[in-house]
Amino acid sequence: MRGCSCRGTAGFAHVSCLAEQAKILFAEAEENNLDIKVRSARWVRWHTCSLCEQQYHGVVECALGWACWKTYVGRPEINVCRNDAMNLLGNGLYDAEHYEDSLSVREANLAMLQRLGVTESFMLTAQANLATTYHKLGRLDQALNMRRDVYTRTLRLYGEEHRESFNTTFNYATMLAQLQRFEEAKALFRKTMPVARRVLGESHHLTLNMMMNYGGALYDDDSATIDDYREAVSTLEDTERIARRVLGGAHPVVQGTERSLENARAALRAREGDVDALREAVAALGRA
16 A cells, blocks of 8 residues: 555555564664654654655554554553554544544543543643544534633643644644634644744645635625735645645545645635626716
């Protein structure tokens, strides 16, 4: 299978081989007592392709999440690897659209962390993931309250230029847009996108996701002006071009951007048609 952004003949592998590679690499780092930076770099093999350096998605992410959990489930609850494996399992189930199963994993993970009294960073990650699942399952009040709380605490802990802050801001702004609180969502995207471009780069998946969802918020708003529609089309065209080059045409971000761009163009054509019709009507009145 291939669940990343590799192209051509690159990137095809057995999922079992990907799991075994990640398991061996991390085990070597532990056995040789390598520093945390090396261990972190090896851990990402559980969720990120070593060739294209993009995260796996869909059923591949889900399969690797199960393999990771199976590898570390026997460790004590306090063990970091066991907690990270539980996160990966919840993420994989979510990405494969097994939302109820993902909810069970994420609620169990949060309950365990609360019982152990872990650091704020671990709690924020668990609560952010849980808020995403609540939202998908339609539990909107719970999701919004938790998302807002996580956003505030994350900025306080990390500052606005940390990757966790970008991720949390994206999730919060996206939820505001989905709840049709467009002005709040657009303001948050406009504040954060320039910082994300500077810190992460325009081709980073978080930057691209922000651009895609900002474009969607622009044309979805019932009060959008013709300039909003034009900005939406321009933003989504830039996003699609960059995402296709970096991620490949089969990636969910590219496909999502293409759908949004088609909708934005249709909305713009309709609005331009309304404006042209109004101009013609005014001109006819003038001639009369």
